[in-house]
Amino acid sequence: MKTKVTLNVNGQERTAEVEPRTLLVELLRDQLGMTGTHVGCDTTQCGCCVIHVDDKAVKSCTMLAVQAQGKKVVTIEGLAAADGTLHPMQEAFRDHHGLQCGFCTPGMVMMGVDIARRLPGADEKTVREQLEGNICRCTGYQGIVEAILSVVNPGAVKEHHHA
């Protein structure tokens, strides 16, 4: 049996028919065609699927689409400005070599924005702790940590990764 769910995705009101068991990430990717949000593990471990629901970072593989009824959802597609200007966190990932294959990147950037909102001025140790639920198999994290740090606490960036 399908039910109707209405939510605001990146500023736009969207309505879809979903099964109760449809995951929020499935609604975004398969039904709304927004494939920027990735699925790495489907077991709540890797953080590739992190999006914001009502301004909080959550793992969209571990939330039902019906639980997002009436909520405000922001995905990686919603960060850049309409004219294509990157969000400062995206720009920082580019500047600091915060990605290689790019698979973890949407989740990393969304978590980075969440960290910046909750913990302005955070030090490097805090940023690393906050990335506990986001796994990257390529970069070794150095560039990611630097990128996030350059936004939340520019003075704490020790060196430019690839100046």
Add this chain to the structure above:
Amino acid sequence: MRNFDYHAPASLDAAVALIGDKEDGKLIAGGMTLLPTLKQRLAAPSDLIDLAGVAELKGIKREGDEIVIGAMTCHADVAASDVVKSAIPALASLAGVIGDPAVRHRGTIGGSIANADPAADYPGAVVGLNAKIVTNKRVIAADDYFIDLFETALEQGEIITSVRFPIPERAAYQKFRHPASGYAVVGVMVAKFGADVRVGVTGAAGSAFRASDFEAALSENFSADAIKGVKMSPDGLLSDIHCTNEYRAHLVGVMARRAVAEA
């Protein structure tokens, strides 16, 4: 995941009626444990009753000598709460080391305590701080609540509404965190209430328990030195892929001394 019917009641009464009504219904709080369980088809309920819209279950307040936390309060809100930080800082810091930030934005205290994972953090605080579990039916004392692995005193369809934590003079929580999962290999909450000291241990056995030899020594002398010679017996503690029961018994002592030093 098998399909189910989804219900989003707006009041506690409606949630109680729904869970009583559905033959194989299950409550869902943050879903951080339940949804992975459903994906693995370890459970296949006919109905999910979402507590997220039940306003009575939310919020944190101080009432006299207690901190009262609504069952649907997420870990991040407990960790960031000024009320909790000023009255029981050990509880705020415990909430802040559960899982990761995204898990803390969804996972709730009620869900954690209802689930009673042997390696979960909150059970250590419930036992160590002598909390009361308030349900739609009754109030359950910490010492009567945890029974065994994933087993509690809750009856079928009983809903936790809040958890009441008495405010201690001093308390601290120390956790030996599993590096991959983040759960507690062993976690110890030490709390001093006047002459009484409680030591709540999680992660070490099938469910959270009090380490009575440590409590006795600390009631005489609240210092890390006082429990240096106290040994935890490995009998009945968990042995698994992560470590042996002897190792866990040793960790109980180490975590207890660190907690006392911090309190």
